[in-house]
């Protein structure tokens with residue numbers, strides 16, 4: 001068995017670049033790093049310890065991501081991997097980079113907005129939620145359903161180009 005260099009910068013950056021190929025199973029356009037799911041990498045006693053924070057407590061994607069991480073590292077000569085889940089602090093859409101949000105828009109999902117005005121979990125009737133259409137950027141959109149393809153997203157439709165789309169809820 002190859003002896004893995006413990007926590008050296010070159011070893012850690014090698015692991016990081018391997019993990020850059022792991023995508024979010026729900027949004028294949030984005031890697032777990034771009035999503036802000038990947039929180040840390042550590043090497044201890046020949047074991048790679050990958051720390052991740054799930055995007056949403058109800059998302060079943062975590063098992064999938066854990067399998068992908070273990071598999072891809074094993075393929076690259078890291079036979080021993082442990083995935084550690086960190087639930088606190090909870091994942092926030094703020095951890096997504098601007099580039100990641102832009103990719104999300106191109107993929108056809110309206111990216112989460114930082115302002116609490118756009119939090120559609122609030123039931124305040126005085127607050128109007130406006131989400132720009134990822135297809136034509138029109139603000140003339142309407143909420144179809146609070147739940148989109150997964151619980152993390154709500155389902156919207158653009159009144160201008162008629163394109164239906166998912167909106168990634170800010171949490």
Ligand SMILES: [Zn+2]
Nearest residue numbers: 133136158161
């Ligand atoms: Zn549109």
